[in-house]
Amino acid sequence: MLVFDKLFIGGEWVSPATNRIIEVHSPHDQSLVGTAPEATKADIDLAVKVAKDAFENGEWATMAPEERQAVIAKFNDLHAAKAQEFAELITSENGSPLWFTSVLQGSLQEQTNAYLRAAKDFAWEKHLESGSIVLAEPVGIVAAVIPWNAPHQSALVKIIPAMLAGNSVILKASPETVLDALAMGDLFNEAGLPKGVLSIVPAHREVSEYLVLHEAVDKIAFTGSTAAGKRIASNAAKQMKRVSLELGGKSAAIILEDADFKVAVAGVKFSSYANNSEYCAALTRVLVPRSRYAEFEKEMVEMVKGITVGNPMNMENFMGPMVHKAQQEKVKSYIKLGIEEGARIVVGGLETPEGLEQGNYVQPTLFADVDNSMRIAQEEIFGPVIVMIPYTDVEDAIRIANDSNFGLSGGVWSASKEKGLEVARRIRTGAVTVNGATSSYDAPFGGYIESGMGREFGGIGLGAYVEYKTINI
Structure with missing residues (x-):
């Protein structure tokens, strides 16, 4: 069991203002994984005071960009060396399957390297032919608020570019994954990050709102639900705070008539059911041509029935439990709703998988004959409930894909790369993969419509943490 008795504020381990404790319980068997202090408004005030002092009087904001990059590069090496250790800790906290957390944690060194490449090439000071000088300066104090489903990825995608730009950062960790957040603190100290630049404070919603509304906070970087983002x-x-929001999704996978169905189904498995489907970019609407619907359904049924569910620490299990009981009940309520709406359930359902009743488990579930107007096709469920929607032709598929309040991700499968690209260009969403292509950390990621504002990753993500000043001489 991992126990923290202090908060990480400005690079120092500080006693909390109260004795309030957050307990983290295993979603698999409800055992106690660890405890940490719960930050209160008084702790937030201290973190903001320290951050403000570091920004206004410290060295970090005025340090040469290359010096900041050197500190972040050292942290990146230290963090990468503990990738598997962090993967196991996160799995114990949130129930994400270990195969998934291992892959994701292993990729985060490249995520940070992409930011480092961007920082190296970034125009921190540009001299125009007119004689004007354009400076990219830090925004100030950044409040980074993250969810529990991919905690280190969500944290580093915000705090790394913010710090590379010279900002001070307060990371508000989710109560479900406080342990892995606090465990990063000493790595930043070891890397040589100056005192005051980073605080890590676990807290619930009320205190989180207090942080983002704090008058001294200049920029909010948030990942979470669309309702909270609004x-x-x-x-x-x-x-007039600067805001970047990475929010929900209800993304569509378009299976074109010429696609290799076995390849497409394998791709849908990883893009739809990975991480227990508790991730915003999951392709939870699968659009299938009517002419081959029965054939594709058969392949999908076989795939979903073959998904292994159980202890997430077992690398052989593809799916683990939902993060907590409330999420389990929410997902089951949507399964019940889908049945009431008239959709045909072909795999899964309301019964908890046999032998796993102690955990927050939900069966991987597949609905067929779904109309896109149904709530199970329009609302983000954030759990392993996938809907299959028939379409008549490509124009109909594009119309259905775009008939959503969300626009975060998407996928197209086709035997023709050109045809897949043509369809991808017409989907109104922030990212689209063709035939399951791997995403790049150099490319921007974010959403249209209710899926958010702004972009993360690479040079565009780094630019979200600067203010531009023009000096005319």
Whole structure:
């Protein structure tokens, strides 16, 4: 069991203002994984004070970009060396299958390397032919608020570019995954990050809102639900805070008539059911041509029935439990809703997998004959419930894919790369993969419509943490 009794504030381990404790329980068997202090408003005030002092009086904001890059590069090496250790800790906290956390944690060194490449090439100071000088300066104090489903990826995609730009950062960790967040603190100290630049504070929603509304916070970087993102954007607008939001999704996978169905189904498995389907970019609407619907359904049924569910620490299990009981009940309520709406359930259902009743488990579930107007096709479920929607022709498929309030991700499968690209260009979403291609950390990621504002990764993501100043001489 991992126990923290202090908060990481400005690079120092500080006693919390109260004795309130967050307990982290295993989603698999409810055993106690660890405990950590729960940050209160008084702790947030201290973190903001320290961050403000570091930004206004410290060395980090005025340090040469190359010096900041050297510190982040050292942290990246230290973090990569502990990738598997962190993967196991995160799995014990949130129930993500170990094969998934291992792959994701192993990829984060490249995520940070992409930011380092961008920082090296970034125009921190540009001299125009007119004689004007354009400076890219840090925004100030950044509040980074992250969810529990991919905690280190969500944290580093924000705090790394923010710090590379010279900002001070307060990371608000989710209560479900406080242990892995606090465990990063000493790595930043070992890398040589100056005191005051980074704080890590686990807290619940009320204190999180107190942080983002704090008058000294200049920029909010948030990943989470669309409902919470709207609330943050609305409140931030009153204070003219800078905001970037990576929110929900209900992304479509379009299976074209010429696609190799076995290849497409294998791709759908990883893009739809990976990480227990608890991730925003999951392709949870699968659009299938009517002319081959029965054939594709057969392949999908075989795939879903073959998904192994159980202890997420077992590398052989593809799926683990939902993060907590409330999420389990939410997902089951959507399964019940889908049945009531008239969709045909072909795999899975409401019964908890046999032998796993103690955990927060939900069967991988597949609905067929779904109409895109149904709530199970329009609302983000954030669990292993996938819907198959028939379409008549390519124009109909594109119309259905775009008939959504979300626009975060998408996928197209086709025997023709050119045809797949043609369809991908017409889907109104922030990212599209053709035939299951791997995403690049150099390329921007974010959403259209209710899937968010702004982009993360690479040079564009780095640019979200600077203010531009023009000096005319």
